[in-house]
Amino acid sequence: MDIASYRPVDCDVHIMPPSDMRFLLPYFDAYWHDHMTSRGAEKLALTLTSYPPNAPMTCRADWRAAGPLDVKALGRDALDPYNTRFAICHTLHSAQILYSEDMAAAVCRAMNDWISREYLDKDARLRAAIVVPAQSPELAAEEIERMAADRRFVEVQLLTLNEMPLGRRFYWPIYAAAEKHGLPIGIHAGSTYRHAPTPIGWPSHAVEDYIALSHSFQSQLLNIITEGVFQKFPTLKIVLVEAGFTWLPSFLWRADKGWRGLRRETPWLKESPARIIRDHVRFTLQPANAPPDPAMLERVIEQIDCDDVLLFSSDYPHWHYEANEVIPEGFPKQLLQKLLIDNPLATFTRLADARTQVPEMAQ
Amino acid sequence: MSIDTAPRMTKEAKTQLGIVDCDIHPMSKTGGEITRFMPQRWREHAAVFGSNIRQGYAGSQPYPRMSPGTARADAWPPGGGPPASDLPFMQAQHLNPNNVDYGILHPLRLGPYDQRNQEFGAAMASAINDWQLEDWIGRDKRLRGSIVVTPDWPEAAVAEIERRAGQAGFVQISWGPQAMEPGGRRRYWPVLEAVAASGLPVGLHIGGQPGRAPTSGGWPSYYFEHHFHTMPAMQSLVTSMIFEGVLERLPALRFVLVESGFGWVPSLAWRMDQHWHRMRAEVPEVKRPPSEYLREHFWFTTQPIEEPEQPQHLRDIIDWIGWDRLLFSSDYPHWDFDDPAYAFKISLSPEEKHRIFRGNASAFYGLD
Numbered sequence: 001m002d003i004a005s006y007r008p009v010d011c012d013v014h015i016m017p018p019s020d021m022r023f024l025l026p027y028f029d030a031y032w033h034d035h036m037t038s039r040g041a042e043k044l045a046l047t048l049t050s051y052p053p054n055a056p057m058t059c060r061a062d063w064r065a066a067g068p069l070d071v072k073a074l075g076r077d078a079l080d081p082y083n084t085r086f087a088i089c090h091t092l093h094s095a096q097i098l099y100s101e102d103m104a105a106a107v108c109r110a111m112n113d114w115i116s117r118e119y120l121d122k123d124a125r126l127r128a129a130i131v132v133p134a135q136s137p138e139l140a141a142e143e144i145e146r147m148a149a150d151r152r153f154v155e156v157q158l159l160t161l162n163e164m165p166l167g168r169r170f171y172w173p174i175y176a177a178a179e180k181h182g183l184p185i186g187i188h189a190g191s192t193y194r195h196a197p198t199p200i201g202w203p204s205h206a207v208e209d210y211i212a213l214s215h216s217f218q219s220q221l222l223n224i225i226t227e228g229v230f231q232k233f234p235t236l237k238i239v240l241v242e243a244g245f246t247w248l249p250s251f252l253w254r255a256d257k258g259w260r261g262l263r264r265e266t267p268w269l270k271e272s273p274a275r276i277i278r279d280h281v282r283f284t285l286q287p288a289n290a291p292p293d294p295a296m297l298e299r300v301i302e303q304i305d306c307d308d309v310l311l312f313s314s315d316y317p318h319w320h321y322e323a324n325e326v327i328p329e330g331f332p333k334q335l336l337q338k339l340l341i342d343n344p345l346a347t348f349t350r351l352a353d354a355r356t357q358v359p360e361m362a363q
Numbered sequence: 364m365s366i367d368t369a370p371r372m373t374k375e376a377k378t379q380l381g382i383v384d385c386d387i388h389p390m391s392k393t394g395g396e397i398t399r400f401m402p403q404r405w406r407e408h409a410a411v412f413g414s415n416i417r418q419g420y421a422g423s424q425p426y427p428r429m430s431p432g433t434a435r436a437d438a439w440p441p442g443g444g445p446p447a448s449d450l451p452f453m454q455a456q457h458l459n460p461n462n463v464d465y466g467i468l469h470p471l472r473l474g475p476y477d478q479r480n481q482e483f484g485a486a487m488a489s490a491i492n493d494w495q496l497e498d499w500i501g502r503d504k505r506l507r508g509s510i511v512v513t514p515d516w517p518e519a520a521v522a523e524i525e526r527r528a529g530q531a532g533f534v535q536i537s538w539g540p541q542a543m544e545p546g547g548r549r550r551y552w553p554v555l556e557a558v559a560a561s562g563l564p565v566g567l568h569i570g571g572q573p574g575r576a577p578t579s580g581g582w583p584s585y586y587f588e589h590h591f592h593t594m595p596a597m598q599s600l601v602t603s604m605i606f607e608g609v610l611e612r613l614p615a616l617r618f619v620l621v622e623s624g625f626g627w628v629p630s631l632a633w634r635m636d637q638h639w640h641r642m643r644a645e646v647p648e649v650k651r652p653p654s655e656y657l658r659e660h661f662w663f664t665t666q667p668i669e670e671p672e673q674p675q676h677l678r679d680i681i682d683w684i685g686w687d688r689l690l691f692s693s694d695y696p697h698w699d700f701d702d703p704a705y706a707f708k709i710s711l712s713p714e715e716k717h718r719i720f721r722g723n724a725s726a727f728y729g730l731d
Contacts, residue, residue, distance in 0.1 A: 055642065055645070056641050056642060056644070057638065057641050057642055160580065161579055161580045161581075162580060162581070163581060164580070164581040164582070165578060165580045165581050165582070165583050165584075165588075166580065167584075168581075168584065191579070194581070195575065195576050195578075195579050195580065195581055196575055196579060197579050198545060198579055198595075198596075198599035198602075198603075199541065199575070199576075199577055199578055199579055199592060199595050199596040199599055200540055200541055200542070200544075200545045200546065200573075200596050200599045200600055200603065201542075201543065201544045201545050201548075201573065201575065202544065202545070203545045203548075203599070203602070203603055203606070204545075204548065204606070204607060205606055205642075205645050205646055206642065206645060207606065207638050207639065207641075207642035207645055207646060208545075208599075208602050208603065208606050210638055210642075211602050211631075211634055211635055211638055212579065212595075212598070212599050212602065214630075214634055215579075215594070215595035215598045215599065215627075215631075216578070216579045216580055216595065218591075218594070218595055219578035219579065219580055219583070219588070219591070219592060219595050220578075220580050222583075222587070222588050222591050223578075223580070223583050223584070223588055226583075226584065226585050226587055226588060227584060244630070244634055246629075246630040246633055246634070247627060247630040247631075247634075249626070249671070249676065250624070250626030250627050250630065250669065250680070251627075252672070253626055253669055253670055253671045253672065254591060254594065254624060254626060254669070255591070256670070256672070257667065257669075257670045258587050258590055258591055259587070261429075261698070261699060262429055262585075262586060262587040262590065264429065265429060265585050265586060265587055266585060266587060274672065287634075287637060287638070288637075289630065289633045289634040289637050290633060290637075291629065291633050291683070292633070292636075296679075296683065299676075299679050300630075303671065303673075303676050303679070305672065305673075319641055320637070320641075
């Protein structure tokens with residue numbers, strides 16, 4: 001399907017940072033530069049267990065073969081083929097896993113400055129999610145405050161699995177800062193491995209961890225709803241990034257059924273979970289986890305029963321499809337305008353003002 | 364042929380075929396009712412030290428339920444004791460009026476597979492099995508039992524399976540999927556081999572206190588979430604059995620997943636297939652698309668029934684899973700009980716009704 005004529009907004013592409021932190025040294029202040037080098041910590045690997053760097057799912061073979069996964073490759077392989085208007089970069093790395101809140105915050109600061117300099121400054125189509133130390137919501141909120149002036153940062157990035165479920169009040173300072181600056185929260189597939197990656201323990205294989213992420217997203221989404229995040233922050237939007245979406249209908253039914261039976265427990269939920277999700281929660285396209293028959297995908301989208309929730313994403317360079325087949329077969333043509341343009345612009349409101357403004361320089 | 368699912372007890376109804384209820388939770392009036400089947404050493408242990416599992420509450424559930432005893436308000440026997448502890452009352456309230464021809468028991472009391480003292484847990488499991496035979500199956504010919512075992516002590520589980528599999532009245536082997544490790548891992552293979560040799564299916568009813576958070580993202584706050592978490596847990600269980608290669612090694616295994624929904628089954632199949640295709644070099648023992656193993660080895664009970672916003676969407680889901688894979692269950696006496704007359708919000712053809720309320724379970728368990 002040719003989507004270049006839409007000039008789409010790609011809501012999930014990946015910056016693939018180098019495997020250790022030496023590239024961040026110029027971005028640390030004197031204390032953290034000395035701290036890292038004196039401990040040898042700058043040589044620590046940044047890669048996440050959630051994405052084994054050489055595994056097939058982590059990078060498509062032709063893109064891997066084409067050379068370094070830098071800003072040029074991103075533009076050439078992810079943006080040029082679709083005539084992409086904007087692409088929102090997510091950066092998965094281990095600052096979100098460190099046990100020291102202060103070190104995590106220092107690495108996130110350096111990473112955001114590096115993203116700004118090495119990606120956003122070099123390709124005007126790129127936008128990014130602010131990486132934050134979720135280990136300390138106060139420090140995460142400080143980082144949001146620091147970065148919010150650069151309007152090329154259009155989202156705040158969290159990982160799916162942390163120390164506590166993401167709806168817990170512990171995390172609310174992050175949501176308060178994000179809402180204040182009109183930044184959606186992007187919860188991106190991945191785990192800090194504070195808990196076993198499945199509710200039944202540690203599986204043997206990376207592919208099981210990855211499969212389990214979609215049901216981990218379900219647990220997180222239910223927690224975010226039941227804790228009342230959207231009652232406390234009524235203009236907040238949450239984007240589930242790389243979570244899959246074909247599980248959504250059964251989740252909506254189950255969440256509504258549970259709410260009908262158990263709403264005495266969470267009396268602040270005046271509306272059904274399905275209604276709350278359709279108003280506040282968005283889902284990126286890839287991996288589509290589409291059914292084998294295109295007609296079944298049409299049925300799934302009919303079951304979701306909301307044209308506003310899906311956002312186009314390529315998930316570059318993760319390997320979910322071949323060639324330019326980023327739109328799964330069976331996706332309704334009449335929804336393309338919504339998927340590719342309208343829904344992303346409505347979700348990431350900073351994109352709309354960026355269309356008419358020359359991006360300001362990073363702080 | 365027609366199945367009578369109307370909540371009435373008339374002569375006319377009795378002339379029609381009854382249903383098979385694949386999830387009934389018998390309770391004991393007292394702990395002693397079960398521990399009387401234990402050796403003296405463990406009876407004394409139970410009396411002095413009691414249950415010792417991996418949670419902070421010695422004697423209650425970590426998430427308080429929204430109704431006493433997790434039960435329907437009307438399920439408390441007038442003669443005393445907790446819901447479903449009084450067979451005559453269960454007969455009068457559920458088995459007779461709902462025309463239950465067979466009821467499959469899932470005893471949840473005590474949590475034998477969770478006991479940190481594994482020898483105590485194994486003694487408890489065996490006592491629960493004796494209790495089912497003597498107090499339930501022996502007193503109502505409609506009831507069938509689950510052989511409760513403790514897979515985290517595989518030798519004890521294997522011994523219990525071998526001892527019980529030939530005893531009349533038991534139709535499946537059961538444990539809680541929230542064990543110490545994902546169910547397909549190697550530590551459980553001796554148990555799964557014994558199951559396969561027995562010819563009996565496995566009925567996995569959600570449960571277990573493995574000392575982990577019930578979600579992969581930590582401890583949730585509400586019972587609402589705890590009630591939901593059975594579905595992520597069962598999805599991981601299915602994934603584990605398939606990706607560990609268990610079903611390649613033991614093709615005779617059959618699982619029925621109890622009380623954990625079924626709306627998630629198609630989307631899990633699609634996701635497993637897509638990512639297996641990409642990552643199959645990691646799991647060479649998985650020789651076929653995961654959805655094929657799912658289709659061949661797993662059945663699902665219906666309660667708590669899926670309730671799509673548009674009722675006809677339930678038909679899509681069942682079409683995608685297979686009409687031969689759903690077994691009706693009521694979950695009596697729990698608060699989210701499904702009444703066989705009202706649970707399905709779509710109209711079923713006589714053939715569809717027969718399969719879900721009787722035929723599939725009869726074939727699965729080898730009932731008449």
